Amino acid sequence: MEKIKIVLDTDMGSDCDDAGALAVLHNLAKIGEAEVLAAVHCCSEISGAYAVKSINQWYGGQDIPVGRYDKKKFLEGGKYSKYTKPIMEKYLQTHAELKFESATRVLRKALSENDDVTIVVIGMQNNIAELLKSEADDISMYSGLELVEKSVKKMYVMGGNFADLTCAEYNIKCDIESARFVSENFPRPIVYCGFETGCNIVTGKQLKDADENHPVRLAYYLHGKHLDKNQMLRFSWDPITVYCAVRQNNPFYKESKKLKIGFNKNGCVRLGEGGKDCYIIQNAKDAEITNEIDRFLK
Numbered sequence: 134m135e136k137i138k139i140v141l142d143t144d145m146g147s148d149c150d151d152a153g154a155l156a157v158l159h160n161l162a163k164i165g166e167a168e169v170l171a172a173v174h175c176c177s178e179i180s181g182a183y184a185v186k187s188i189n190q191w192y193g194g195q196d197i198p199v200g201r202y203d204k205k206k207f208l209e210g211g212k213y214s215k216y217t218k219p220i221m222e223k224y225l226q227t228h229a230e231l232k233f234e235s236a237t238r239v240l241r242k243a244l245s246e247n248d249d250v251t252i253v254v255i256g257m258q259n260n261i262a263e264l265l266k267s268e269a270d271d272i273s274m275y276s277g278l279e280l281v282e283k284s285v286k287k288m289y290v291m292g293g294n295f296a297d298l299t300c301a302e303y304n305i306k307c308d309i310e311s312a313r314f315v316s317e318n319f320p321r322p323i324v325y326c327g328f329e330t331g332c333n334i335v336t337g338k339q340l341k342d343a344d345e346n347h348p349v350r351l352a353y354y355l356h357g358k359h360l361d362k363n364q365m366l367r368f369s370w371d372p373i374t375v376y377c378a379v380r381q382n383n384p385f386y387k388e389s390k391k392l393k394i395g396f397n398k399n400g401c402v403r404l405g406e407g408g409k410d411c412y413i414i415q416n417a418k419d420a421e422i423t424n425e426i427d428r429f430l431k
């Protein structure tokens with residue numbers, strides 16, 4: 134079986150399903166279906182990068198490079214740190230403080246050292262916009278755009294609402310400018326996993342019985358927006374996106390025809406003919422998908 138080479142870009146902190154998605158990714162990697170080349174965080178809230186690091190470490194991925202967004206202040210503190218800050222504090226009880234490299238450098242390095250890479254974005258697209266705009270440096274003689282052309286096979290993006298074209302989805306709405314820039318300039322195919330894919334799929338049931346120190350369990354517990362206080366359940370936008378990026382041909386979702394997909398100035402999806410992109414469409418019952426995602430969310 135082909136091992137899918139993944140670079141993950143997450144806004145871990147806004148919602149706990151990013152933590153669930155990282156769990157799914159590591160569990161698919163454990164059975165040989167994926168290799169995690171790098172992970173980057175797209176908010177300036179530093180505890181988010183620590184949470185990514187802690188979860189990687191939990192699954193034995195302590196050497197996976199983790200990058201952070203280090204440009205302007207973007208989604209920091211308060212609700213963006215509700216579960217990541219306690220996870221960071223727990224990490225720092227037993228480890229030295231970390232110095233994270235910038236997301237742009239981590240992305241450039243991963244692409245300069247690998248080919249056939251699948252990027253998975255489960256947050257905003259500021260890191261990908263910065264990557265595309267990056268110029269040759271000590272890491273590579275190629276620009277970010279050239280690196281993507283050379284080394285990226287596809288990108289999966291959790292973003293957009295394809296069921297209601299009058300409604301802007303959260304990841305897009307938080308940074309419409311970057312989403313528009315990426316949709317217009319990314320040179321490789323983009324597969325969008327829209328809001329409608331995740332909001333009937335409620336997962337996380339295995340976390341209730343997990344080790345109390347499990348950082349993903351902590352994320353779901355502390356996020357506190359699970360649907361039942363005693364059950365660590367949450368909608369599954371990000372876990373589904375990771376699952377579809379690793380298992381690109383799965384029976385649970387099918388792809389739309391190829392389209393030109395963009396966003397208007399309010400962040401709503403705009404569909405046009407003759408593009409290279411597509412969005413996924415549910416192709417199985419909610420209960421079947423829930424069971425499948427829950428197998429890996431542990």
Ligand SMILES: [Ca+2]
Pocket residue numbers: 143144145147148150151255256371
């Ligand atoms: Ca997310």
